[in-house]
Amino acid sequence: MEVILTLGIGVLTASGVWLLLRPRTFQVIMGLSLLSYAVNLFIFCMGRLAIDVPPVITGDGRVDASQFADPVPQALVLTAIVIGFATTALFLVVILAARGMTGTDHVDGQERDS
């Protein structure tokens, strides 16, 4: 499973970075979105992969931490997802406004001279 997730992260990152470097605003927003999936998964896998052991305590509270999935990366990724939504929204609105004001969807607000 680790191999599959590794490949997945790799493909998501590569696609994201490729789009990030493109000149059109919509490409960049898509790139950021793909890249954030990749990074979220990357942070998530810092806690190693574990199946069917969510960090939800059952019983009287005496717990052996190694028997559960790591909650720390999960908490970090959870906030990252929501912040990601907020920045995507802001970015989207900015590119719409930029498209209206500059008449182009190039990231620099003007077409390349060369």
Place this chain on the structure above:
Amino acid sequence: MTLALILLLPFIGSICAALMPSNARNAEAWLAGAFTLASAALVILMYPQIKDEGVVRAGVAWIPQLGLDMQLRIDGFAWMFALLITGIGALVVVYARYYLAPADPVPRFFSFLLAFMGAMLGIVLSGNLIQMVVFWELTSFTSFMLIAYWYHRAEARRGAGMALTVTAAGGLCLLAAVLLIGEIVGSYDLDRVLEAGSLIRSHTWYPLILVLVLVGAFTKSAQFPFHFWLPHAMAAPTPVSAYLHSATMVKAGVFLLARLWPALAGTDLWFTLVCGAGLASLLIGAIAALFQRDIKAVLAYSTISHLGLITLLLGMNSPLALVAAVFHMMNHATFKASLFMAAGIVDHETGTRDLHRLRGLGRAMPVTATLAIVATAAMAGVPLLNGFLSKEMFFAETIFAGEEPWLRIGMPAIATLASVFSVAYSLRLGHRTFFGPPSQKLPRTPHDPNRWMLAPSALLVSACILVGILPARTIGPFLDAAARSLLGANVPEYSLAVWHGFTLPLVMSAMALAGGIVLYALLFRLRNGALAPAPLSRPLDGRRSFEVIMVALMRTADRLLNTFSTRRLQPQLALIVFAMVAIAGFTALENTTARDRVSLTPINGAFALLWAIGAACAIGAATQAKYHRLAALIMSGGAGLITCLTFAWFSAPDLALTQISVEVVTLVLMLLGLRWLPKRLEIDDPTRRTPRARVRRARDVVLAVVAGTGLASLAYAIMTRPRGEGIARFFMEHALPDSGGRNVVNVILVDFRGFDTMGEITVVGIVALAVYKILRRFRPAPESMPVPRAQLADAESGGRSDAESSLPRGFMLAPTVLARLLLPVAAVISIFFLVRGHNAPGGGFVGGLVMATAFIVQYMMSGTLWIESRMRIHPQYAIGLGLLSAGGAGCAAWLVSRNYLANITWHGHAPLIGEIHLSSTLVFDLGVYLLVVGATILILVALAHQSLRSHRQQVETSTTRVLAASPGASSSGPA
């Protein structure tokens, strides 16, 4: 406590003053006066305690590990300054009330004046050097605001900018010096630094520290070569000049020198540098003051000269000179503040401050004239006034300044020469303005002002006379306390008396007075008082070098920016990615030690298939995003879905829930956005085939592949190594006992790392408001303006509901009814998620997103108009309420004296319901919930609302058509 209150009162007053209406002149003055007097009264009340204990301290530890504590400390010297600041502050408030015109916005003035007062008190009361520097910079900033008070005047803006640049730069030097001192002493505590004087003086850094401290002090006190900003700062309203440029801010520099005197003084370097600057300022200021036309400019140069005198005394390395310096600080503050006030009165009553136009005001305004003449005499050093006493002490000190012959002769000679000029300019000021035949061509007919405008000046002048006649009875004990706090047991013998017998200093005083009168008489006879520009004014004018330096700095910055920076996004992003890959690659390659491997989880075919789809989606999105945006969006959503399933697969139910709800909301958002992003047509673009473009694409492919491979191998390397002992154990073990929650991820979010979450929801709220604001002024691309086909079809088929009817007709009827039924159900589910979040997967984020989605569905089904005419909940309120709720839950912990955001639980028993378990984290999570609902809805609705644009346009075009058809009507194009 009293000490903290003295410092806090002006700041509280400043905030109150800022909130008042702009024409409340009297209320503002009362408020500012009350706060200042209260602070002054507290200062006076401190005196017995200081007399008994010497030093009074108060403080709270802030970051003790770094030596950063809030430390307040008052001793005799600081007390004297505190009284000066609050006392003269109160007088200036009264004066300013009558000085400012009704049209001037008073809240800004009094607010900054009080803030400045607080900052100044902060400097003198600081027991920690870093803290002192902070207040130091704060005075620079507030003085900038005060000098630029009339910001519509160019010279006010320029003067303020110059003062800020010079004094704030000096403040930075001071900060550097303080850090170095802290390194040497091992503490920023003022007492410990003062004790470690010999350690500092013998250290190799001492010259550097000294120069940095002196730059800070000289810039603030307008000492040569940084004196040029003070005359330009005269563009400030006169109350500001009376306060900042005579009594307080410019005194901060010499205050600092006196404060650090025990630690830094006593070396030859100190003597050379401090005496040199003081002597230069003393002479240049006195000479330049004689040749100014503007009364305030005369006073400004005179201030430079008198501060030079104080600096010179401080530089002499003699305890007696230090006492004289402290004495002159007080004396100068009193007579100079009253002179500035008199200058303001003259300006106010006659409309000019030009010494060439003013003549013979004595008859028209006798009271002002009397006060001003007494203050001028004090400035000139006439006996029986306070200026005479400190000046005589100064003369006495110059005689014993050094052993070398050139010092023995030169120092007293220069001192006398400067005093000759000082007498001459004082004489000119008093004589030109108030004597001789009354001038006729004044803008206004002069007369004495309101008695409240005179009172502050009168009080200060009577202080000059009292101290001048009875020095030992009036200022004596306070000066003694101040000297004792600076010098400890080494306070020298000195006598405060008007008459010491026929001594050399007395002869020097007499020579200065006589010489000054002769000099003025000669100049008056020669040029009839109309004086040409001061000699040596051009080569010594620091303003020119200041401007040259500023221009050079700007040019260099521009050139550097042009060389090393670009405004284009793509190279920047490429560089960022490249740097990231390079740095991560290096560090990873360095740490390739083989460790024990862990057994991998067995491969599941379904999971492999999932990621095959996911990878295809990602690559598809990457290739299609340019021309087929919708397809790219769908494929990116597909990748998101796979991500979500991965979270669910590997024991992260909270993440899966959040991801799926965010995915839905993001998709709706993007679809709404795509409506306003005109389609890109897939045309054959020749620039795509140029070699440069090909190279660029090849580079990007390489970069992308390297980045992907890098992150993937990093992930693999980590996943195949065993999990280290992290902080997970702590959270797992403490979640239930400490926070009473079973879902550890949620417990981390709302309790252990609640401050993080608090910051995060604040960001989300701000983003929502920013989106709302941007869209308020949104001008979409013209190509996207026409009404889309689908909307037209809807309108024709009657599928869209209008705002009036409760249900739409046509094909939207069934979905609309279903969607409305869904709303309460979704609300229940979202609250269920919220409440159970602490113990099971769920929580405020997920709940909020579910609720927001239900609202969005209503918009989609019923139409924006229909909803908005019925909406009673405003998302802005939800955002505010959410922040209040989350923040309030955090503050609630203070009630039981625990830290911010600490969890408090309450167990109780209620009839019918049974056991109740309430926790402040639930309130916090409720805040998260409300904020997410509010922010999400606000963002989406702001965007969805844009669709009304096309409706409006439709209506407008049809009206235009009607108008155009009717004769005589001019057609107005659609807005």
